[in-house]
Each structure stands twice: as C-alpha cells, then as structure tokens.
Amino acid sequence: MNNPTIQDIKARYHIVGRDEKLERALDTALQVARTDLSVLIQGESGVGKEIIPRIIHDQSPRKRGRYIAINCGSIPEGTIDSELFGHERGSYTGAIDEREGYFGAADGGTLFLDEVGELPMTTQARLLRVLETGEYIRVGSDQPRKTDVRIVAATNVDIPSAIREGRFREDLYYRLCTINIKMPPLRERGIDSVLLFKMFAMDTAQQYRIPEPIRLNAEAEQVVMTYKWPGNIRQLKNIVQNLSIMERGVQITPAILERYGIVAGQGESHSLRRISGRGSEGGMHDYENEIKWLMGAVLQLRKEVEALKATYHMGSHERHAPLQIEDHSYQPAVQEYTQSEPDTPVETTEPQHIVIQTSTPGPQRTDYDDAYEVTIDDSLNLEEMERRNIILALQKTHNRRKAAAQLLGISERTLFRKIKDYGIEE
Numbered sequence: 001m002n003n004p005t006i007q008d009i010k011a012r013y014h015i016v017g018r019d020e021k022l023e024r025a026l027d028t029a030l031q032v033a034r035t036d037l038s039v040l041i042q043g044e045s046g047v048g049k050e051i052i053p054r055i056i057h058d059q060s061p062r063k064r065g066r067y068i069a070i071n072c073g074s075i076p077e078g079t080i081d082s083e084l085f086g087h088e089r090g091s092y093t094g095a096i097d098e099r100e101g102y103f104g105a106a107d108g109g110t111l112f113l114d115e116v117g118e119l120p121m122t123t124q125a126r127l128l129r130v131l132e133t134g135e136y137i138r139v140g141s142d143q144p145r146k147t148d149v150r151i152v153a154a155t156n157v158d159i160p161s162a163i164r165e166g167r168f169r170e171d172l173y174y175r176l177c178t179i180n181i182k183m184p185p186l187r188e189r190g191i192d193s194v195l196l197f198k199m200f201a202m203d204t205a206q207q208y209r210i211p212e213p214i215r216l217n218a219e220a221e222q223v224v225m226t227y228k229w230p231g232n233i234r235q236l237k238n239i240v241q242n243l244s245i246m247e248r249g250v251q252i253t254p255a256i257l258e259r260y261g262i263v264a265g266q267g268e269s270h271s272l273r274r275i276s277g278r279g280s281e282g283g284m285h286d287y288e289n290e291i292k293w294l295m296g297a298v299l300q301l302r303k304e305v306e307a308l309k310a311t312y313h314m315g316s317h318e319r320h321a322p323l324q325i326e327d328h329s330y331q332p333a334v335q336e337y338t339q340s341e342p343d344t345p346v347e348t349t350e351p352q353h354i355v356i357q358t359s360t361p362g363p364q365r366t367d368y369d370d371a372y373e374v375t376i377d378d379s380l381n382l383e384e385m386e387r388r389n390i391i392l393a394l395q396k397t398h399n400r401r402k403a404a405a406q407l408l409g410i411s412e413r414t415l416f417r418k419i420k421d422y423g424i425e426e
C-alpha cells in the first residue's frame with residue numbers, strides 16, 4: 001500500500017471508530033513507521049494496543065523482515081534473558097544447546113515487547129544496551145553481537161509511578177518512548193462504543209450463524225455510551241458475544257444490559273494500573289479481578305456454546321457443520337507473524353511458548369464506521385465460514401479426516417472434496 005491514509009488503515013485492520021484520539025494514535029503509527037525510532041504504546045488494559053506495532057511493522061521498510069511479538073509478563077524471570085538475548089551452550093544448567101534469542105532472530109525486523117513494564121531490572125539493563133548500541137550479549141558469553149531490530153513496546157502500567165517505586169529504569173523509559181502513542185480508553189471515545197457494539201454483533205452473528213445480529217434500542221445506545229467500560233474493548237466484545245448468544249434476535253434494552261452489569265454511568269474505571277512487581281499481590285488487585293471476571297465470562301460463554309452445540313446436533317445431523325467456537329482467551333508469550341497463509345494459525349512446538357504464524361489482516365469490509373449499514377454477500381461469507389470450520393476441525397483432530405468429518409457432521413468424502421475445493425493445506 002503506497003502512502004495509506006488513516007481510512008485505509010482502519011479498513012485493512014478492521015479498526016472501528018471515529019474518535020479523534022484514536023485517529024491521532026493511528027496517524028502517529030503511520031508517520032513513525034518510516035523511521036527506526038522506538039515507540040512506546042500506553043493505554044489501559046483492553047484498549048487495543050496490540051494492533052499498533054503490527055501497523056508500524058507492516059508500513060515500515062522492515063515489512064519483509066520478521067515481526068516477533070513477545071509478552072514480557074508471561075516469560076519466567078529465570079529464563080527471560082536467555083529467551084530474549086540467547087545463550088551459549090552450557091551457560092547454565094539445562095542449557096544443552098546454544099540459543100539465538102529473539103533479538104538475534106528479529107535482525108532486520110521488528111520486535112514487539114508487550115507488557116514491557118513487567119521486565120525484571122536485569123533485563124531492563126540489557127535492553128537499554130541494545131537500544132543504545134545495537135549490541136547485545138548472550139547469556140554466558142562476553143562477545144557483543146550486532147543486531148538491527150526496531151523496538152515497539154506496550155504497557156498498561158503507569159511507568160512514571162513504576163520509576164518512582166524503583167521498578168523501572170528511568171533511562172530505559174526515555175529511550176523507549178522516543179515516540180509515545182496513547183491509546184484512549186473506550187469511555188472517552190463517545191459513539192465509538194456503539195459502533196464497536198454493532199460490529200461485534202455482526203461478527204458474532206456470522207460466526208455462530210445467528211440469523212439477525214442483536215440491536216440496541218435508542219436508550220440502550222445511551223447506556224453503552226455512558227457506561228465506563230473498565231475492561232475497554234475486550235470487555236465490550238465479551239458482553240456482545242454473551243448477549244448475542246443468550247438474547248438472540250432480541251432488541252437490546254437498558255433492562256437487558258443491566259442483567260449483564262452494564263448500567264449508565266457505572267463501571268469503575270481504573271486507568272493505568274500501578275506496577276507492583278512480578279507476581280506480588282498488592283496493587284494487582286484490580287487487574288487480577290478483571291482477569292478473573294474475563295475468564296469467568298469466557299468459561300460461561302464456552303459452556304453456553306457447548307450446550308447450544310449439543311441441542312443443534314440433536315436436531316440436524318448430516319445437514320450442517322456444527323457451531324464452532326474460536327478460543328482467543330489464551331495469549332501465548334511469543335507470536336511470530338509472517339505474510340503467508342490466510343487466517344490459519346500454525347502451531348509449532350517450542351519448549352515453553354508457542355509460536356503462532358498468522359497472516360496480516362487482509363482487506364475485507366471497508367466501512368465499519370457504519371457497520372450496521374454494510375451489505376454482506378451472504379454466499380461468500382457462508383463459504384468463508386465453512387472453510388474456517390473445516391480448518392478448525394482439521395486442527396482440532398490433528399488432520400485426521402475421519403474424525404474431522406464426524407466433528408463437522410459431513411461424510412469423509414464430502415470433506416475430501418471440500419478440502420480440495422477450498423485449497424486447504426493440511
């Protein structure tokens with residue numbers, strides 16, 4: 001894409017919203033993509049920070065290089081230096097082979113350090129060195145190695161308060177945030193919450209073959225716009241999925257929203273959380289509660305879908321593919337993205353973390369700003385849904401066609417034909 005506009009970016013990455021602060025964030029991402037400057041993305045949990053580094057990488061001269069996303073908070077303190085910077089053979093007990101490390105692997109590409117506020121102090125010192133000199137040293141080595149990596153970091157913790165508490169290096173902070181991108185909380189984005197609601201309602205209806213997406217009545221729109229959304233877009237998405245499955249075909253009123261805890265003006269917000277150290281209790285309270293709440297909601301949704309699946313199976317055996325749920329609740333520590341296969345996560349084994357390869361989002365719908373007015377080519381979407389269901393079934397059954405056919409409720413022969421028709425690689 002030559003000099004894409006903000007509208008192009010929104011369409012390509014399915015970003016919904018008209019809010020000025022959101023547009024400023026996207027514009028900064030576009031401007032900074034051409035440079036090699038480090039970027040720090042700040043924003044509360046669930047605001048959608050993770051799309052920004054992807055945009056920066058794709059629009060940069062490094063786009064043909066590797067894009068590796070690392071969740072710093074989920075790598076154990078004992079191995080994080082070796083994972084990031086590599087190690088020499090025998091550098092510590094259990095280091096049987098040498099390891100390149102992500103800084104070496106991402107040479108010529110982009111490294112996204114998610115939850116950078118969780119990095120231990122020793123790792124912060126190593127990171128500062130790479131940022132200052134372009135050199136790093138493997139664990140157990142004294143040989144500096146060169147790497148040409150562009151760093152984009154993200155955090156939902158308040159780094160200045162972490163600096164005051166002695167948990168984050170001030171010099172690293174200034175190095176990282178040469179460019180600072182602030183993602184606004186949903187409660188400050190006005191009508192965007194309603195637009196996002198509509199998009200998620202459409203997506204969920206498509207995914208679970210619900211004939212009519214749920215709709216908000218005028219009063220309910222006001223509730224959605226004035227609720228504080230402490231879990232931001234992640235929470236909104238979750239609620240819409242719950243509502244779509246439980247209240248299908250129904251117009252959503254304030255009374256229904258209230259049953260799901262969504263009440264005008266309410267929803268305690270907790271801005272950027274204060275850092276409290278890896279694994280310690282104090283200060284993590286809000287964050288942990290939010291995670292617990294989200295996990296509960298995900299589990300409940302799964303149960304509901306499983307129940308629906310059972311009912312569905314009883315009524316129609318050979319005719320349709322069953323409902324499928326895509327589980328996005330698990331975030332691997334490391335994700336590597338290439339520009340290869342469309343939407344088919346390929347898992348390869350790594351000792352502790354999973355490397356997932358996915359494509360960049362392709363252009364699909366172009367006008368989410370008026371999501372509810374978009375007309376959909378049903379035939380295409382049904383095909384796409386069927387293709388995805390088949391891929392999922394094959395993944396779940398480790399490419400055993402008989403089992404996949406059973407899961408899909410079709411004959412093995414039909415599955416074989418569809419695999420060929422859709423050009424699905426097993």
Ligand SMILES: Nc1ncnc2c1ncn2[C@@H]1O[C@H](COP(=O)(O)OP(=O)(O)OP(=O)(O)O)[C@@H](O)[C@H]1O
Binds near residue numbers: 016045046048156237
């Ligand atoms: N503009 C958008 N359109 C559609 N979905 C979005 C958008 N922005 C975010 N989401 C969805 O919202 C959820 C939260 O986004 P994301 O994971 O980027 O949050 P985050 O800011 O990284 O939060 P955390 O700090 O907790 O990691 C994801 O499921 C993502 O797909």
Ligand SMILES: [Mg+2]
Binds near residue numbers: 049050
């Ligand atoms: Mg995140």
